[in-house]
Amino acid sequence: QVQLVQSGSELKKPGASVKISCKASGYTFTHYAMNWVRQAPGRGLEWMGWMNTNLGRPTYAQDFTGRFVFSLDTSVSTAYLEITNLEADDTAVYYCAPTYPRMYYFDYWGQGTPDTVSS
Amino acid sequence: QSALTQPASVSGSPGQSITISCTGTSRDVGAYDFVSWYQQFPGEVPKLILYEVGYRPSGISDRFSGSKSGTTASLTISGLQPEDESHYYCQAYTSGGTWVFGGGTKVTVL
Numbered sequence: 001q002v003q004l005v006q007s008g009s010e011l012k013k014p015g016a017s018v019k020i021s022c023k024a025s026g027y028t029f030t031h032y033a034m035n036w037v038r039q040a041p042g043r044g045l046e047w048m049g050w051m052n053t054n055l056g057r058p059t060y061a062q063d064f065t066g067r068f069v070f071s072l073d074t075s076v077s078t079a080y081l082e083i084t085n086l087e088a089d090d091t092a093v094y095y096c097a098p099t100y101p102r103m104y105y106f107d108y109w110g111q112g113t114p115d116t117v118s119s
Numbered sequence: 120q121s122a123l124t125q126p127a128s129v130s131g132s133p134g135q136s137i138t139i140s141c142t143g144t145s146r147d148v149g150a151y152d153f154v155s156w157y158q159q160f161p162g163e164v165p166k167l168i169l170y171e172v173g174y175r176p177s178g179i180s181d182r183f184s185g186s187k188s189g190t191t192a193s194l195t196i197s198g199l200q201p202e203d204e205s206h207y208y209c210q211a212y213t214s215g216g217t218w219v220f221g222g223g224t225k226v227t228v229l
Contacts, residue, residue, distance in 0.1 A: 044223040045208050104153035104212040105170035
């Protein structure tokens with residue numbers, strides 16, 4: 001069965017960087033794109049972008065360019081989200097969610113990684 | 120890409136039906152029938168309850184139904200039950216090949 005295991009909670013200071021991992025199992029990693037979704041405290045879901053796991057090509061949503069970087073290690077079926085120069089507004093839970101080509105919904109989600117940015 | 124518009128809150132009594140709207144544009148909700156709905160309880164992961172406007176994944180109650188007209192999609196919960204009290208988010212695939220979520224609706228069972 002499809003499983004997505006994300007790395008644990010993070011506590012970072014403003015200006016630092018964080019790298020969140022999402023390890024996939026139960027399917028062929030490079031057959032599904034990997035999406036990233038942010039949810040700030042008490043707020044809604046925001047689609048951050050997706051990673052073409054076959055080509056290693058990222059696509060970022062308009063609000064998530066510059067400080068946000070998607071990457072992969074296909075040898076261990078893991079996707080990464082790195083956020084640099086952290087700001088307080090980056091405090092959120094970050095989710096990974098794979099999508100299969102021509103399946104336009106997220107039926108599997110990682111458990112979420114809370115990231116708190118505070119001095 | 121702006122978030123899809125949902126009412127902040129909807130409430131109903133047990134047994135009633137409620138409908139949550141999700142309004143977008145011709146570039147998202149109106150572009151394709153690729154509208155999904157998610158249920159999220161506090162502290163939990165979002166759960167897919169409808170996809171492609173009105174299809175239910177296995178195990179989802181048939182009290183949840185969906186429809187779409189133009190640039191507005193709707194989620195209807197029939198026979199409202201206390202366990203339906205949750206947040207609900209719509210999502211659409213856009214003509215630009217991206218996704219966009221709605222702002223979310225809190226459903227309260229009175």
